[in-house]
Amino acid sequence: MNEEHVLEEINTEGWTSEEISRAYERRSELARQNISIEGGKASEVRTEDEQSDFLREESPTDDDYGGRHYYEPVPQAIEDQAIEEDEGREEADLFSRLLLSQKFLILGVLALIMVAIPLGFYVARMQQDITYANSELKGIDPTLSMVKLVQLTQQHRALTSPALGGDAASSTARVSKLKEITDAMSALDPLINVQLNNPSIAKDWGNAKTHWQALLDQVKSGKITTPESIAAHTNVLNDYFALTDRIADFTGLALDPNADSYYMMRSGLYAMPKLAEALDRTDAIGTELLALKQADSAQRAVITSLLSLAKSNQKEGFEQLQKTLDKNETAKDALQSLVTKTLNRLDKIAKLTESEILGKQSFNYDPKTYNGDIKSTVVGLYLLNTSTLEQLGKLIETRKARLLKDLLIVAGGILALAIISLIIAYFVSLSVTRPVEHLVGVMRQLASGDSTVRANIQSLDEIGVLARQFDTMVDQRETVSAKIQHENETLNNSIINLLEAVAALAQRDLTVKAPVADDITGPVGDALNYLSDETAKVLKRVVQIAGNVASVSQQVKAQSDTVIENAAEENREVERSAVELSAASEVMLDIAKLALSCNEAATKAILNTDKAQVTVLSTVQGITSIRDTIRETEKRIKRLGERSQEIGSVVTIINGIAERTHILALNASMHAASAGEAGKGFAVVANEVQKLAENAREATMQISNLVNNIQVETADTVTTMNDAISQVVQGTTLAQQAGSEMRETRETTAELVQLVQRIADNSKAQAETTQKLKERSMLIQKSSAETFQQLKDQGVQTDRLVGFSGNLVQSVGVFTLPKDREAEAA
Numbered sequence: 001m002n003e004e005h006v007l008e009e010i011n012t013e014g015w016t017s018e019e020i021s022r023a024y025e026r027r028s029e030l031a032r033q034n035i036s037i038e039g040g041k042a043s044e045v046r047t048e049d050e051q052s053d054f055l056r057e058e059s060p061t062d063d064d065y066g067g068r069h070y071y072e073p074v075p076q077a078i079e080d081q082a083i084e085e086d087e088g089r090e091e092a093d094l095f096s097r098l099l100l101s102q103k104f105l106i107l108g109v110l111a112l113i114m115v116a117i118p119l120g121f122y123v124a125r126m127q128q129d130i131t132y133a134n135s136e137l138k139g140i141d142p143t144l145s146m147v148k149l150v151q152l153t154q155q156h157r158a159l160t161s162p163a164l165g166g167d168a169a170s171s172t173a174r175v176s177k178l179k180e181i182t183d184a185m186s187a188l189d190p191l192i193n194v195q196l197n198n199p200s201i202a203k204d205w206g207n208a209k210t211h212w213q214a215l216l217d218q219v220k221s222g223k224i225t226t227p228e229s230i231a232a233h234t235n236v237l238n239d240y241f242a243l244t245d246r247i248a249d250f251t252g253l254a255l256d257p258n259a260d261s262y263y264m265m266r267s268g269l270y271a272m273p274k275l276a277e278a279l280d281r282t283d284a285i286g287t288e289l290l291a292l293k294q295a296d297s298a299q300r301a302v303i304t305s306l307l308s309l310a311k312s313n314q315k316e317g318f319e320q321l322q323k324t325l326d327k328n329e330t331a332k333d334a335l336q337s338l339v340t341k342t343l344n345r346l347d348k349i350a351k352l353t354e355s356e357i358l359g360k361q362s363f364n365y366d367p368k369t370y371n372g373d374i375k376s377t378v379v380g381l382y383l384l385n386t387s388t389l390e391q392l393g394k395l396i397e398t399r400k401a402r403l404l405k406d407l408l409i410v411a412g413g414i415l416a417l418a419i420i421s422l423i424i425a426y427f428v429s430l431s432v433t434r435p436v437e438h439l440v441g442v443m444r445q446l447a448s449g450d451s452t453v454r455a456n457i458q459s460l461d462e463i464g465v466l467a468r469q470f471d472t473m474v475d476q477r478e479t480v481s482a483k484i485q486h487e488n489e490t491l492n493n494s495i496i497n498l499l500e501a502v503a504a505l506a507q508r509d510l511t512v513k514a515p516v517a518d519d520i521t522g523p524v525g526d527a528l529n530y531l532s533d534e535t536a537k538v539l540k541r542v543v544q545i546a547g548n549v550a551s552v553s554q555q556v557k558a559q560s561d562t563v564i565e566n567a568a569e570e571n572r573e574v575e576r577s578a579v580e581l582s583a584a585s586e587v588m589l590d591i592a593k594l595a596l597s598c599n600e601a602a603t604k605a606i607l608n609t610d611k612a613q614v615t616v617l618s619t620v621q622g623i624t625s626i627r628d629t630i631r632e633t634e635k636r637i638k639r640l641g642e643r644s645q646e647i648g649s650v651v652t653i654i655n656g657i658a659e660r661t662h663i664l665a666l667n668a669s670m671h672a673a674s675a676g677e678a679g680k681g682f683a684v685v686a687n688e689v690q691k692l693a694e695n696a697r698e699a700t701m702q703i704s705n706l707v708n709n710i711q712v713e714t715a716d717t718v719t720t721m722n723d724a725i726s727q728v729v730q731g732t733t734l735a736q737q738a739g740s741e742m743r744e745t746r747e748t749t750a751e752l753v754q755l756v757q758r759i760a761d762n763s764k765a766q767a768e769t770t771q772k773l774k775e776r777s778m779l780i781q782k783s784s785a786e787t788f789q790q791l792k793d794q795g796v797q798t799d800r801l802v803g804f805s806g807n808l809v810q811s812v813g814v815f816t817l818p819k820d821r822e823a824e825a826a
Contacts, residue, residue, distance in 0.1 A: 104429040126407040133400040139251025140393040142191040149184045151382045154280045157233035161226045208239040260327040261395045263320040268388035271317025278310035283374035290367035345377040435463040494521035599760040602753040609746040616739040627728040634721040641714040648707045658696035665690030
């Protein structure tokens with residue numbers, strides 16, 4: 001332990017040799033006690049606080065020795081700060097309070113968390129995929145039923161056309177097909193309303209059934225034609241196709257994440273039903289054309305369009321289906337032969353249509369054979385479509401089972417690895433905690449005073465190395481402790497000798513010399529002797545300086561009194577100047593305020609002039625706009641007069657036509673009278689024509705009068721408008737003159753404002769200058785007062801300096817200096 005922690009201040013003034021010896025006997029006892037081991041570590045027996053308490057109990061008190069002491073405790077503020085720092089370090093080191101087993105437990109929990117988080121994400125993803133597969137499976141049955149319903153509706157459409165034409169066999173077949181459709185709808189109702197349970201899809205399904213029932217009512221009543229029936233059936237099929245899309249979207253079939261099932265879904269739900277619809281429409285039109293033995297260009301264009309649509313859907317559907325078959329061997333084994341067979345039939349139908357209908361001008365192919373070939377191809381296509389959707393359901397079921405299996409395998413594997421890891425971690429923690437606990441027990445035995453105990457751990461890990469180093473450290477500690485005890489005894493004797501010399505120096509005798517030993521106290525004794533010599537030299541110099549200071553202080557005091565009198569006179573002069581500047585500043589401020597008021601009034605005047613000028617300009621613009629409007633109105637009225645003249649010309653023409661018509665009517669009446677009974681009817685017509693001609697002539701006369709009146713009024717209006725334009729021009733000239741006069745007034749007012757502004761600025765600047773002079777005079781006055789006061793204070797301090805110099809000489813005189821001792825001896 002460092003010496004400054006035990007004796008922080010030594011004042012041996014008036015001590016005896018016995019007191020000094022007693023103090024250092026206690027110091028030696030502390031040094032011997034500091035080499036033992038306690039509290040589980042190699043450190044002092046007592047803490048610094050305990051040693052301070054011990055020395056405080058053994059040191060002389062104020063009552064026993066009249067204020068003499070050799071120990072001063074550390075200030076309480078410093079001790080409190082040290083305690084707070086230690087507590088802060090303990091609170092910051094949170095993990096140092098935990099046992100190793102607890103730390104390993106925390107590491108295990110963190111490891112489990114790190115494993116559980118990705119496992120949770122994996123399980124959630126797998127569960128999401130399984131849920132998606134379940135949703136897709138819910139859409140398989142409704143789509144299969146919808147494909148069947150589409151097929152039945154197409155067949156019903158084909159049977160309805162001949163039934164409406166009176167074919168009894170077709171009517172019977174249609175009724176049978178209608179029963180199948182009703183059964184299919186009944187089977188589809190729970191799938192849509194219950195299994196899917198989507199209000200929007202259920203609403204669309206209800207609308208489709210409503211359209212179907214309306215079609216049936218029209219067919220039953222016979223109030224629908226064959227083309228209308230085909231169009232209505234096609235609209236219902238479009239409703240079914242749209243509903244199939246909605247079901248695929250809702251159940252997730254339209255966005256299937258797997259390539260094989262996605263391509264199969266695109267083929268079975270979209271391409272094949274559209275292909276079947278195109279073939280069915282081609283069958284109906286092609287069969288009709290073959291029966292007629294000919295076709296025009298429009299009908300050939302329809303067949304060409306339907307055949308092109310069928311080929312496009314065939315290419316899309318079978319290419320996507322083939323992608324699935326290439327990726328999935330199970331689906332390929334189940335569908336490949338049916339796909340090949342259906343493709344061959346489709347190609348045959350396409351070639352047959354191109355050669356027998358599109359490639360010939362007149363047809364001789366049997367329509368029944370053509371109809372039978374397409375019907376069988378469509379049936380085979382629907383068989384393939386149904387098999388494709390069933391295989392799609394199996395693919396999704398297989399994927400769902402695989403996902404469940406993968407989930408169980410991964411979760412079980414991770415759980416098994418976690419258990420194995422926990423077992424390994426347990427044995428690893430034991431291999432660490434057991435040696436550490438043994439090492440802690442050895443330390444506790446050492447702390448209890450058993451210096452012979454050792455760890456003796458022979459493991460090859462870091463704990464074994466630590467234990468062997470600990471044993472080595474304890475052995476070295478025992479050796480060092482014995483050596484320190486011997487050195488402390490020698491050191492204590494040297495310190496006692498130094499304290500005796502210090503006690504003599506404390507009596508203000510600087511001629512005493514401290515002993516210089518060969519141990520560590522030798523430099524201290526030498527330094528103490530050097531300190532006493534240098535102190536004596538300094539004190540001699542201080543005595544000389546104190547005398548000089550006293551002499552100079554008297555001179556400074558005399559000069560200070562003279563300066564104080566001069567400063568008082570200057571202060572009075574400055575006060576008189578400040579009063580005069582204050583009066584001048586107030587006058588200039590009044591002038592500046594008056595100039596500012598004039599400036600504001602001039603500014604308001606120019607603003608009012610600007611507003612008046614703007615108003616005059618607006619008036620000129622308004623009058624100009626009115627003049628333009630009146631001129632435009634005059635032009636329009638003139639054009640109206642010109643149009644009225646044209647109306648007069650037209651009226652003249654009509655009047656001439658009426659005159660001629662009247663003459664023709666008279667001639668016709670004459671010829672009718674000459675014809676006798678045979679011309680009576682014609683005479684009646686001639687009379688009516690004559691009356692009509694007279695009415696036309698009267699109407700043209702009225703129109704002519706009105707046109708003349710309009711022309712007269714138009715001429716008067718033009719004259720009035722010209723007068724108004726002249727008045728507007730005069731008003732514009734007057735307004736422009738007023739604007740010019742207002743502009744001149746504004747320029748004159750602006751010049752006045754500038755002059756007033758210059759007066760205001762100069763007045764303001766002069767007021768500011770006067771104010772600054774006033775402020776500076778106040779500062780000079782304040783500075784003079786402060787200077788005077790400081791000079792007075794300096795005089796007081798000079799008096800104190802004279803007193804201090806005398807006290808300094810007296811204080812230094814109490815020391816016994818080497819020169820003084822020699823003088824006394826002489």
